[in-house]
Amino acid sequence: KQEVTQIPAALSVPEGENLVLNCSFTDSAIYNLQWFRQDPGKGLTSLLLIQSSQREQTSGRLNASLDKSSGRSTLYIAASQPGDSATYLCAVRPNSGYALNFGKGTSLLVTP
């Protein structure tokens, strides 16, 4: 069974810092990996999707990398802002089946 782990569980940084969120998964037979953010009381917003054949994806201040063989992905946030405060979730889709396996998330607080 695919296990997805996110480290750290919580993170607090001052505004302007660059930061890295980590995601690891136990089964490298994945179809893709997706990063989401979840704001309190809200649904999930898709940030980046990386296909299994890709190494990274970028959107604005966000960069996600994927090392499928080692079972790792990182989400890099440059020049963090208070508006980045949210829970960030990593999810992997297996090669077989469509159900995403989610990590428990990293709760990020960016202080002014």
Next chain:
Amino acid sequence: GAGVSQSPSNKVTEKGKDVELRCDPISGHTALYWYRQRLGQGLEFLIYFQGNSAPDKSGLPSDRFSAERTGESVSTLTIQRTQQEDSAVYLCASSLQGVLPYLNSGNTIYFGEGSWLTVV
């Protein structure tokens, strides 16, 4: 519509009553998912629909849970004889899956804001 729409946004029900949750996926999306998130927990997969194929019901926690979807339209998740442990936010998501599988945009999954269920 512009996004995945869910209703009701909030529901408080008495233990033992049945509830029905509704999801309107993004127009044209063939794939539809239901997930559950209990307070402080991760997302649990419940069920997956892809077009007219048989749904993947492997995540449904008990026979009190059922879901339907007609074609590529609205889906309903029904919980019978609700229990307090059913209290959670029920999230629906959709994607183009299967239509553009080789493109990131075809695989991106979009979530609704959820239906918050409280069983008292």
